[in-house]
Amino acid sequence: MMSCVLILLMLCLWDRIHNTSGQHCIDQPTRMESLVGGEITIPCQIAFPVKKNKIKSVNVAVRASADRNYCGRENDEIYNKTETSMMSSNHQERINVHVDLDHRNATITIKNLLASDGAKNYCLRLKLKFEGIQKAEEWQDAWGTLVLVKGEREPGVETIPVIFASPGENVTLLSHIKIRNGNTLPNITACRIGPGTPTQSCLFKDSILSFKINQVNRKHQGSYWWEIETSTSKGKTSSNHPGPDLQIIGKTNSLNIIQSExxxxxxxxxxxxxxxxxxxxxxxxxxxxxxxxxxxxxxxxxxxxxxxxxxxxxxxxxxxxxxxxxxxxxxxxxxxxxxxxxxxxxxxxxxxxxxxxxxxxxxxxxxxxIRGNSTSIFPIVLGVVVVFLVIFIVLVICWIKTRGNKPPNSGDTFPETTEKPEDIKIPQQGEHLVYATINHSSSSTLKKTESSPDPDTEVLYADVKKK
Missing domain, CATH: 2.60.40.10 (Immunoglobulins)
Known part of the structure; x- marks a missing residue:
């Protein structure tokens, strides 16, 4: 009996720890930027323990703090779904919050941005009450999203909030230059980037800022900032803009990813x-x-x-x-x-x-x-090869015939023959080819040490034309 009680107490304690000490998270991007008069939408992902109890009520709040390290103070609240009196008069009709607990996500949208909306951290805060549970569960992202608002004539930068990479990979950081409607793209004369203070040169083309890092490692991890230098009639000005957060993650094998070979x-x-x-x-x-x-x-x-x-x-x-x-x-x-x-x-x-x-x-x-494409091209390639081969053979045959009909020149040489004069057929009447022998024994060009050639083996061919 005592052991059953202990097991029961342990299960209750585990359920309490599981439901209260973890799995309550809201994930927001670190930084975002927009322009005065525009709007910004902050995406949020939500996690909380799954319970059998149904959700009785949901309260959503948004806090905005000029303290860039933390936005957890209650007096920083600018929006509250159930307590409308808590909504800041400055944000009425400009702020909209949508929460989808079934898909575990939410968005904070601020329209008609003012300069005063910038340089603040915006945090989503949730408060859920479950049936049969007296105490509500309440949590938020402690640091939220830093929102920067650029002036009317300043360029803005739109970027993907975070890039994940593995050690040893090549990574390219990208961001878009944004301008207000009616304004022209500024004359950008320099671009730098860096985690903290921008120090390295980056590229700018077609309103896109880019910077490539080869073989990343842990030292490249961090929040990157762009520094844009522009030239105007009044001179050169520079401005800083948030870039992506680069996170270097070691690969795992826990997901059992399956791909066909x-x-x-x-x-x-x-x-x-x-x-x-x-x-x-x-x-x-x-x-x-x-x-x-x-x-x-x-x-x-x-x-x-x-x-x-x-x-x-x-x-x-x-x-x-x-x-x-x-x-x-x-x-x-x-x-x-x-x-x-x-x-x-x-x-x-x-x-x-x-x-x-x-x-x-x-x-x-x-x-x-790519076998599907290669099989359709193969017959065409084979046909072309066959055509060229036939043409080549025909040209070779014609060349051989031309060489065979060509009369010999005085400098042409002929192969030796082992035919004896008595074995040679006498040409018939009307034929042009006759045979003759040459005796080299009387030739003055022969050296005395050389033996005289055998007249029987020395044959001269001549083409004699009858008159």
Whole structure:
């Protein structure tokens, strides 16, 4: 009886620890930027323990703090779904929050941005009440998203919030220059980038900023900033803009990614990719990319089209969540396509309420064979080869006949013959060819030491024409 009570107490304690000490996370991008008068939408991913109890009520709040390290103070609240009196008059009718607990995501949208909206951290805060449970569960992202708002005549930068890579890969950081409607693109004279203070030169072309890092390692990890130098009639000015966060993640093999070893390409092809997640609870988001290259550096598919290699833009898309549909292909035979899965997961942690980790894993790769195209071209190639071969043979025959009919010149030489004069047929009347022998014994050119040639073996051919 005592043992049953102890087991019961342990189960209750485990349920309490499981529900309170972890798996309560909200994942937001670190930084975002927009322009005065525009709007910005902050994506948020949500994780909380799964319970049998139904959700009784949901309260959503947004806090904005000028303290860039933390936005957890209650007086920083600018939006509250249930307590409308808490909404800031400055944000009324400009802020909209949408929460989808079934899909574990939410968005914070701020319209008609003001200069005063910038340089603040915006945090989503959730409060859930479950039936049969007295105490509500309340949590948020402690640091939120730093929002920067650029002035009317300043350029803005739009960037993917975070890039995940594995050690040894080649990584390209990209961002878009944004301008207000009616403004012209500024004359950019220099571009620099760096984690912290920008120090290295970057490239600028067609409103895209780019910077490539070869063979990344842990020292390249961090939050990158762009520094743009522009030239105006008043002189040169420079401005800083948030770039991507680069996270270097070691690969795992826990997802059991399965890809077929090879497949054939015809007019279009689907390359399959499947994987297994052992514990689905606590997952904030799952992303699937497709890459080629060794080391991995070129994206065949990416949620942001800017990152897709030019040869594959508009030619690939995901089907069934993870499979790659390749609608056109002009690359070499035996190109290998790798399925990359990235999972952001909320873990229980005794010291930190919200502990988010990233899992990165690649499949073994699928080799694409272009047999469908090669079989249709082969008969044409074979036909061309046969035609050229026939032409070559005909030309050789004609050349041989031409050489055979050509009369010999005085300098032409002839092969020796072993025929004796008595074996030679006398030409008939009307024939031009006659035979003669030459006796070299009287030749003055012969050396005395040399033996005289046998007249029987010396034959001279002559073409004598009868009159």
């Amino acid at each position: 090879d497949t054939e390409f015809h007019r279009h092809t689907t390359i399959n990719c499947s994987f297994t997640v052992q514990q689905k609870s606590g997952i904030l988001r799952t992303e699937v990319y497709w890459m080629i290259g060794d080391p991995r550096e070129d994206y065949v598919y990416h949620p942001n089209p800017d990152y897709i290699h030019p040869d594959y833009k508009g030619k690939t898309r995901l089907v069934d969540g993870s499979n790659l549909l390749l609608e056109d292909f002009h690359g070499p035979d035996n190109t290998t396509f790798y399925c990359r899965v990235i999972i952001r997961k909320c873990f229980a942690n005794e010291k930190i309420l919200s502990s988010i980790r990233t899992i990165l894993e690649d499949g073994a790769g699928t080799r694409l064979r």
